Amino acid sequence: MSLLGQHSISSRFALAAALCLGPLLAQAGQPLQWPVSSIPAALRQNAHAVIRQQDDILTVKAAGRMVYTVHRVVTVLDEQGDNWGVAVVPYDKLTQVSYLRGTVYDADGRVVRTLRTADIKDYSNVSGASLFEDNRVRVGDLRQPRYPYTADFTYEYSSDNTLNFPAWSPQDEEHVSLEHATLRVTTPPELPLRYLEERLPQGGAVTKSQQGNQLVYAWQLTSLPALEREPYSPPLAEQVPTVYTAPTAFEVQGHRGDMTSWQGLGKWEYDLNQDRAELSPEIKAKVAALVKDISEPRQRVRKVYEYLQNSTRYVSVQLGIGGWQAFPASTVASTGYGDCKALSNYCMALLRAAGVESFCAMIGAGEQRAAIRTSFPSNQFNHMILCVPMPKDTVWLECTSQSEAFGYLGSFTGGRHALLLTPQGGKLVRTPSYAAAVNGQFRNAEVVIDDKGHGRATVRTLSSGLQQDALAQMISALPADEQRKRAYARLGLPTVTIEQSSWQPNRQGALPAVTERLTLALPSYASLTGRRLFLVPNLLNRLPPPAPSVGARQTPLVLHLPFTDADTVRFKVPADYKPESVPAPVQLRTAFGSYEAQVQVLQDGTIQYIRRLQMPDGHFEAAQYEAYEAFRQRISKADRMQLVLVRPES
Numbered sequence: 001m002s003l004l005g006q007h008s009i010s011s012r013f014a015l016a017a018a019l020c021l022g023p024l025l026a027q028a029g030q031p032l033q034w035p036v037s038s039i040p041a042a043l044r045q046n047a048h049a050v051i052r053q054q055d056d057i058l059t060v061k062a063a064g065r066m067v068y069t070v071h072r073v074v075t076v077l078d079e080q081g082d083n084w085g086v087a088v089v090p091y092d093k094l095t096q097v098s099y100l101r102g103t104v105y106d107a108d109g110r111v112v113r114t115l116r117t118a119d120i121k122d123y124s125n126v127s128g129a130s131l132f133e134d135n136r137v138r139v140g141d142l143r144q145p146r147y148p149y150t151a152d153f154t155y156e157y158s159s160d161n162t163l164n165f166p167a168w169s170p171q172d173e174e175h176v177s178l179e180h181a182t183l184r185v186t187t188p189p190e191l192p193l194r195y196l197e198e199r200l201p202q203g204g205a206v207t208k209s210q211q212g213n214q215l216v217y218a219w220q221l222t223s224l225p226a227l228e229r230e231p232y233s234p235p236l237a238e239q240v241p242t243v244y245t246a247p248t249a250f251e252v253q254g255h256r257g258d259m260t261s262w263q264g265l266g267k268w269e270y271d272l273n274q275d276r277a278e279l280s281p282e283i284k285a286k287v288a289a290l291v292k293d294i295s296e297p298r299q300r301v302r303k304v305y306e307y308l309q310n311s312t313r314y315v316s317v318q319l320g321i322g323g324w325q326a327f328p329a330s331t332v333a334s335t336g337y338g339d340c341k342a343l344s345n346y347c348m349a350l351l352r353a354a355g356v357e358s359f360c361a362m363i364g365a366g367e368q369r370a371a372i373r374t375s376f377p378s379n380q381f382n383h384m385i386l387c388v389p390m391p392k393d394t395v396w397l398e399c400t401s402q403s404e405a406f407g408y409l410g411s412f413t414g415g416r417h418a419l420l421l422t423p424q425g426g427k428l429v430r431t432p433s434y435a436a437a438v439n440g441q442f443r444n445a446e447v448v449i450d451d452k453g454h455g456r457a458t459v460r461t462l463s464s465g466l467q468q469d470a471l472a473q474m475i476s477a478l479p480a481d482e483q484r485k486r487a488y489a490r491l492g493l494p495t496v497t498i499e500q501s502s503w504q505p506n507r508q509g510a511l512p513a514v515t516e517r518l519t520l521a522l523p524s525y526a527s528l529t530g531r532r533l534f535l536v537p538n539l540l541n542r543l544p545p546p547a548p549s550v551g552a553r554q555t556p557l558v559l560h561l562p563f564t565d566a567d568t569v570r571f572k573v574p575a576d577y578k579p580e581s582v583p584a585p586v587q588l589r590t591a592f593g594s595y596e597a598q599v600q601v602l603q604d605g606t607i608q609y610i611r612r613l614q615m616p617d618g619h620f621e622a623a624q625y626e627a628y629e630a631f632r633q634r635i636s637k638a639d640r641m642q643l644v645l646v647r648p649e650s
Contacts (some may be wrong), residue, residue, distance in 0.1 A: 009074070011200050012419070032108060032109030032110060033111070034052055034150045034152070043179060044180075044292070045223075046175060046228060046611075047606050048176065049075065049076050049079055049173075050179065051177070051179060052073040052074065052179050052180070054071070054178075055071045055181070058165065063191060063247070065249070069154075069155070070155055072154075075148055076143075076144075078148075079474050085144065086136050086139065086301050087100060087139070087142075088139050090135065090580075092135050092136065092242065093157040094252070094514075095157055095158070095161065098158060098399065100115070102115035102116065102258070104151050106144075107185075115142060118618075120139065121140075122137070122139075125245060140386060160252075162247050162252070163250050165246050167243040167246065168219065169241070171238070173229060174229055177224060177225050179223065182216070183218065184216065184381075185219050185245060186217075187214065188213070189213065191213070191249060194244070196245075196566075197242075198241070200241045204220065207219075207381060219243055230625075231547040233372055233383075233556065234619075242513050248257055249468070255268070259379075261426075262377045263426050263427070266419050266421050266422070270360075270422065271420075278328065278349070287350055287354050288354075290354070291304070301395055301397075306406070307327075308347050314339065314401070316340075326338070326345040327346075331351075336423065340400050341384045346399070348386060353465070357389065358389075359389075360384055360387075361385055361386065361419060361429070361622045362418065363419045365413050366593040367412065387429070395407050398410075404507075405512035434466050437614075438466045440462070441461060441563065443569075444567075447539060447570065452528060453527060453533055454521075456519075457520040459520065459540065460515065460517050461518075462514075463513060467563055472512060475514065475521075477590060484498060487518065492540070496521065498518055499519040499520065501518050503515070531646050531648075535571065536640060540567070541611065541613075542636070542640060544635040553626070554622060557628055559617050560619075561617060565614075566612045577647045579644075580646040581643065582601065583641040586598070586634075586638040592616070592620070593613065594614050596612045597638050597641075
């Protein structure tokens with residue numbers, strides 16, 4: 001997918017090949033800097049690294065020019081904090097790195113070495129799906145083999161792209177504490193800063209002043225202990241103190257825009273691409289032939305979408321303004337490829353030729369992505385899709401996929417806000433959500449158990465909606481041997497052999513589905529003890545208990561995937577074995593879902609197990625986690641209940 005030209009200002013990553021570490025040279029006569037002994041004990045607790053000082057300075061020079069300077073000092077306490085010993089500064093055609101400097105100190109605060117120009121490496125930062133990108137990174141590596149050590153980095157870059165002001169969130173990782181951090185923004189009065197403060201502690205709010213003819217905004221944070229995400233909690237980005245910043249007016253390569261409203265931001269993106277949807281007469285004629293016998297609008301859209309999927313592929317090209325401006329539709333038609341913007345724009349042009357109106361839409365893609373901050377117009381998007389209004393409903397199209405079902409967005413872009421790009425400007429709208437009833441996993445299994453407890457099973461599972469997403473991706477992306485490895489991992493049985501396997505996708509219905517068929521050998525599935533067989537009727541869908549809470553819960557409980565599971569398992573057991581102990585039926589009803597399980601002995605001696613679990617998505621108060629934990633514990637216990645069979649004495 002295209003990143004629409006965005007870069008992560010504070011990105012850090014582990015390099016595949018470690019750079020050379022300089023010798024440990026104590027500099028005699030120099031004053032000690034940042035001794036580890038001066039770190040308060042509370043900030044070392046549960047921390048892999050401590051941010052001693054971070055000072056960020058954003059200087060807005062003009063609507064189309066900004067300079068960003070960072071000074072960051074971090075003490076790395078152990079190997080798990082090593083990524084803080086590396087500074088990564090991204091740049092591209094519109095951004096230039098002015099300098100990157102660094103010094104590393106030992107635990108006592110003595111200089112070990114200083115980053116030399118020859119130590120700074122330059123790497124391409126091109127994604128695997130891109131044909132051309134100008135994204136690169138400068139990397140300074142001060143990692144040391146002995147802990148603790150302290151890395152002190154200073155870097156600066158300037159940019160002619162002011163669409164994306166940085167977000168200030170210095171404590172953006174788990175197990176990292178913070179001593180002191182500051183943010184200072186200087187801007188001309190005609191370009192006042194727009195900002196949004198979230199979760200700032202008392203005393204952390206903005207202070208405003210004037211320096212000469214410049215407006216100055218300043219923030220600071222002090223003494224923040226390390227965080228550890230609780231189970232089923234919001235993303236860390238929704239837990240830590242953050243200041244989001246954005247311009248009023250911005251400019252990218254001579255294209256000026258207004259970001260004070262969603263309408264203005266959408267109008268800028270729309271105008272940037274408004275003349276890039278022209279098709280050749282030949283392509284228009286091909287589209288007309290495709291839909292000539294189809295009068296129903298939705299079926300016309302389906303036909304065009306299938307043509308798009310069969311004739312194009314996703315390839316990203318991100319150069320300069322190309323991060324936001326699409327290839328012309330005629331170029332995509334001739335080359336057969338494009339990024340998310342180009343393919344969405346091309347599909348819009350094809351639909352126009354078919355007499356159907358549609359609109360491109362910018363969206364934040366990715367599972368469990370933080371929600372759009374709707375009250376703060378800014379570029380919070382990394383992807384583009386297509387919206388096709390219909391008389392009764394709206395069709396959404398993912399134009400980068402050759403295999404996605406028509407009108408289905410899934411967990412990648414479903415259930416969130418998107419910015420619709422219209423001639424009148426941008427408009428925030430919601431993409432479809434998928435409720436528990438449509439995210440199904442329906443399993444039927446027939447199991448034969450012999451008198452030694454060994455089993456053989458044939459299993460058919462129909463997965464739909466969000467529950468088929470991972471399977472569909474597996475089918476399209478992995479070879480058969482890898483598919484079987486994934487199947488073993490999902491089964492969760494210690495001793496099992498997959499004798500036969502197949503996966504059949506169905507993308508023609510209202511929702512995509514995948515049918516999985518497995519034949520399994522189950523050695524010692526039932527435990528044989530004397531005259532008794534001990535059998536767990538729940539074959540393949542045992543829900544583990546949640547991670548236990550430690551102390552009082554601090555954060556909300558977040559359930560991301562609404563789903564419905566229904567299992568029916570029938571066991572043929574040896575004729576001389578009769579049920580001695582049959583588990584009682586279980587029924588649970590809570591705010592977190594419903595669960596039913598029962599074991600039945602049929603007239604022909606077959607043991608039938610029926611289980612149904614339905615759970616919603618949603619946010620719940622922290623105080624409710626204890627009840628959720630109890631609900632999950634009861635399910636886990638019921639899923640492992642045993643049936644006891646006994647044969648007569650000889």
